[in-house]
Amino acid sequence: MMRDTAQTTGSFVDVRSLVFWVGGALAVYGAIHIYPTVISATQQAPQAAFVSAILWAAYGLVFALIVYRMELFERRSALTSLGAFLWGAVIVAGIGVIASPAMSDIVGGVIGTDSEWIPAIAAPLSEEPLKMLGVVALAFIPGARIRTPLDGLYFGLLVGLGFEVTESFLFATQAGISMGGMVGPVVASFVLRGVVGGLWNHPTFTAITGAGVGYFFSGVGSALKRWAILTGSLLAAMFFHGLFDSPLLEADGNVLVSTVVKGLPVFVFVLVMFRIARKRERAIFVSAVDRDIPSDLVTPEERDTLLTKKGRRHAARAVRKASGFAAGHAAKRLQRRQIELVSSIVDTAAGSDEVAMASNEVREARQALETVVASR
Amino acid sequence: MPMPAIRATRPRTIHVELPVMKLFGTKVAFRPWSVQIVPPRASTMPRVMRARFMVARIRVDGVRDAGSIAAMFSQAGATSAPPKVPISVGLLSRRSITGAIVVGLVALFFIVAVPALVPVFNEDAFRPGRPFVTAGGIQITPAAGWSLGGDDVLFTSLERAGASLVFTPAVDAEGTAEEYAQKGIEGLKMADGWVVGEIETYVTTAGDHGVHYVGHDPATVAENWIIDNDAGLRATVILSAPESVWASMQDDVEAMMQSLVILGLGVDS
Numbered sequence A: 001m002m003r004d005t006a007q008t009t010g011s012f013v014d015v016r017s018l019v020f021w022v023g024g025a026l027a028v029y030g031a032i033h034i035y036p037t038v039i040s041a042t043q044q045a046p047q048a049a050f051v052s053a054i055l056w057a058a059y060g061l062v063f064a065l066i067v068y069r070m071e072l073f074e075r076r077s078a079l080t081s082l083g084a085f086l087w088g089a090v091i092v093a094g095i096g097v098i099a100s101p102a103m104s105d106i107v108g109g110v111i112g113t114d115s116e117w118i119p120a121i122a123a124p125l126s127e128e129p130l131k132m133l134g135v136v137a138l139a140f141i142p143g144a145r146i147r148t149p150l151d152g153l154y155f156g157l158l159v160g161l162g163f164e165v166t167e168s169f170l171f172a173t174q175a176g177i178s179m180g181g182m183v184g185p186v187v188a189s190f191v192l193r194g195v196v197g198g199l200w201n202h203p204t205f206t207a208i209t210g211a212g213v214g215y216f217f218s219g220v221g222s223a224l225k226r227w228a229i230l231t232g233s234l235l236a237a238m239f240f241h242g243l244f245d246s247p248l249l250e251a252d253g254n255v256l257v258s259t260v261v262k263g264l265p266v267f268v269f270v271l272v273m274f275r276i277a278r279k280r281e282r283a284i285f286v287s288a289v290d291r292d293i294p295s296d297l298v299t300p301e302e303r304d305t306l307l308t309k310k311g312r313r314h315a316a317r318a319v320r321k322a323s324g325f326a327a328g329h330a331a332k333r334l335q336r337r338q339i340e341l342v343s344s345i346v347d348t349a350a351g352s353d354e355v356a357m358a359s360n361e362v363r364e365a366r367q368a369l370e371t372v373v374a375s376r
Numbered sequence B: 001m002p003m004p005a006i007r008a009t010r011p012r013t014i015h016v017e018l019p020v021m022k023l024f025g026t027k028v029a030f031r032p033w034s035v036q037i038v039p040p041r042a043s044t045m046p047r048v049m050r051a052r053f054m055v056a057r058i059r060v061d062g063v064r065d066a067g068s069i070a071a072m073f074s075q076a077g078a079t080s081a082p083p084k085v086p087i088s089v090g091l092l093s094r095r096s097i098t099g100a101i102v103v104g105l106v107a108l109f110f111i112v113a114v115p116a117l118v119p120v121f122n123e124d125a126f127r128p129g130r131p132f133v134t135a136g137g138i139q140i141t142p143a144a145g146w147s148l149g150g151d152d153v154l155f156t157s158l159e160r161a162g163a164s165l166v167f168t169p170a171v172d173a174e175g176t177a178e179e180y181a182q183k184g185i186e187g188l189k190m191a192d193g194w195v196v197g198e199i200e201t202y203v204t205t206a207g208d209h210g211v212h213y214v215g216h217d218p219a220t221v222a223e224n225w226i227i228d229n230d231a232g233l234r235a236t237v238i239l240s241a242p243e244s245v246w247a248s249m250q251d252d253v254e255a256m257m258q259s260l261v262i263l264g265l266g267v268d269s
Helices: A018-044 A046-068 A078-111 A118-139 A149-178 A184-196 A202-218 A223-245 A255-292 A300-306 A309-323 A325-348 A353-374 B019-023 B047-060 B066-075 B097-121 B177-190 B243-258
Strands: B014-016 B027-031 B034-038 B138-140 B147-151 B156-160 B163-167 B200-203 B209-216 B220-228 B233-242
Touching (some): A018 A046, A018 A078, A018 A118, A018 A149, A018 B097, A018 B147, A018 B163, A018 B177, A018 B233, A046 A078, A046 A149, A046 A184, A046 B177, A078 A118, A078 A149, A078 B097, A078 B147, A118 A149, A118 A202, A118 A223, A118 B097, A149 A184, A149 A202, A149 A255, A184 A255, A202 A223, A202 A255, A223 A255, A255 A300, A255 A325, A300 A325, A309 A325, A325 A353, B177 B209, B177 B220, B177 B233, B220 B243, B233 B243
Antiparallel strands (some): B014 B027, B027 B034, B147 B156, B200 B209, B220 B233
């Protein structure tokens, strides 16, 4: 069986992949089911729906841009990022229209329909697996390039963000409807869900499962370990989601305190995961440079500089100060080419045509930098 | 680079380093009729990286994949354990039939199996012909053919043939039902193409009073009921239906609206 990395696409759009088509079919299904709900909310309170749409679209855009720029070495595909967002916004929300009330009925039947714990148990049971499924679907498509736990965490954030935007749009609009179409409740809902609870909501929960999926697909540990981490990440996301939705600490009526106290643990948890995942990516980067890249392409000092965005910025700024704007620009270009070289080694391994091409581009970039510096 | 011939002559462990293995720093521990590839313990290379590196080296040496190198060991009279490759690498250039099945089955579980399991766990859940209390505290008796689209404290929707009947939660009534309806009509008129009829009074079988009006645009019909009960609670119900199916579901909708009883939040039945 042949494996040829050159046959992969640059994004999740891969017409040869059956997973892509299954995802497409689910997107149509999700759109059909979420459409009446959105239209109904819009017809009931056009003004509230308009304000809600503007607020949550802006929230989604700002949040997505922040996440999109959090790459360590290489920026991920914008198209795949959009696909992850839409999985949450359309597919999870659309299937949720059917699955969430059904799950609530099941949980209500088990623990009692008058229990105030129904949302805390039912919502994680249906929403977390569906959001995780988005990252799994992307991981099955090579072009989406989920190669590390950090990749999974990143796409998990976006799937969760997509779902949060749709859910919160409807939630805020309904808050407006319940108050006779007023805009005030829409804004209040936005502040509570987006601003106060924004750091520990759906994106954070799905970041956990996303990292688990990333590890499952990129690790070479035992199957038991990979399954344990995959399952553990789902259970952790469900636990934190359930804790957040639970009636705990709500007796005194202080929503702000309750939200922060219940949400902070998951935020810290994801922050720690994020740091570990970044450390792992840096280790992979260093190994690739040390083992496969001659020091004329990436020197040990350059390797250390490339490890952080700050280091790269400082190095380019130092060149610019010493040799002018053009030299600074050339230094940045050299850094980009060096990172692309390391990425091509991780993707295709040393000796491939891609690596040879990337090596030549590094040499050309270095030559260009030396020429600019010499001309000063 | 050709693989060296491997011959086992007696039952003892022989440690050899094959040239192809030396390229990626992996030792081969050889026993009669079996060969194990043992990654070096001292390696600082992350495992993901190492696995990819091995695949690449094998390819450079003219061998396509782990299966081929296993075959080479087998030809030499031995069996081999193929190098571990992450799933992400193994999926390259695959159509991912397994992935499609996994994703499809999990989605189908939530779309089909979970709703089908509801009657098993909760006999009081939504069923046509049986009174159903929404999460927003409104009781109705669903007509046959209508399914529950969503039910939470924000709103409940019943769906059929592209139409949705949405119930907002029972809330304390502010102002008269007519005044509330007037606001809704103004909202509809702000949208292009809507023609809205007169506000009419409406009375449910339970005796709760309210108002009702109908709006049309070229493709859609919107009906709105605002019903108040004696306890000062108000229910708002909105039907949104394609023009093509609206007439055919009038009887169903009327029967469901007549069955409406406002219970209030926190009331089960």
